[in-house]
Amino acid sequence: MTLRSLHCLLIVPLLASAACAGPPIPHEPDVVDVILPSPADQVRTTVIQVLTNDGYEVEQESDQNLTTGFREEIRSPWDGLLHWRFGTGRSRVHALVTAAEEQTTRLRLHVFYEGKDGLFTRWEESPTALPQSAEHQLRLIKNALHIL
Numbered sequence: 308m309t310l311r312s313l314h315c316l317l318i319v320p321l322l323a324s325a326a327c328a329g330p331p332i333p334h335e336p337d338v339v340d341v342i343l344p345s346p347a348d349q350v351r352t353t354v355i356q357v358l359t360n361d362g363y364e365v366e367q368e369s370d371q372n373l374t375t376g377f378r379e380e381i382r383s384p385w386d387g388l389l390h391w392r393f394g395t396g397r398s399r400v401h402a403l404v405t406a407a408e409e410q411t412t413r414l415r416l417h418v419f420y421e422g423k424d425g426l427f428t429r430w431e432e433s434p435t436a437l438p439q440s441a442e443h444q445l446r447l448i449k450n451a452l453h454i455l
Contacts, residue, residue, distance in 0.1 A: 337418040337435040339445050345452050347406035350414055353451045354402050357444065363400060373402040378439060396422045397430070398439040414448070416441045 343350055354373060355365045363375035377397045403415040418441045422433035437443060449455075 334432070334434045337420065337441045338415065339441040340413070340415045341445065342407055343412050343414055343449070343452065343454060344410065345412055345454070346410060347404055347412045349452065350412040350448075351404045353448055354404060354414070357447045357451055358400060358402070361439075361444070361447070371403055371405050373400075373404065375400045395424065396420065396433070396436055396439075398435065400444065414445075416444055418444065 345353075351367075351370075351373070355367070358365050358373075358375055362379040364379070366374050366376075368374055377399050398418055398420045401417045401419070403413075405413045407413045418435050418439055420433055420435040420439060421430040423430050435441070
């Protein structure tokens, strides 16, 4: 094998891998901030119920802050593998529920979504998939509260 062919064998994979790498695509954070015509306790309970039904494990940090771990994609012991290496998308939610007035509540939902496109690539912030989007979560919360 000549020195020239050895250089070609080393340079071609290097160029191919460099062509695939690039900076992350910027996107807007997935946040909704609304005032709901329901008491704060009722909204907080409904948010916990909706997120739990959607596969999130909700932790109540304080009276106002609710956070989740990553969404459970499949109900099995193998779900951790999806969050660690084999999945293509994972999401978690931060909700802030504050009483605006006696019968109204301010709700701020922020969905953090990470995606990847290969088994050995790293997780990066990505645009939120529609089923996990903040708008979709808000629609489910409004439906549970019977708000049109």
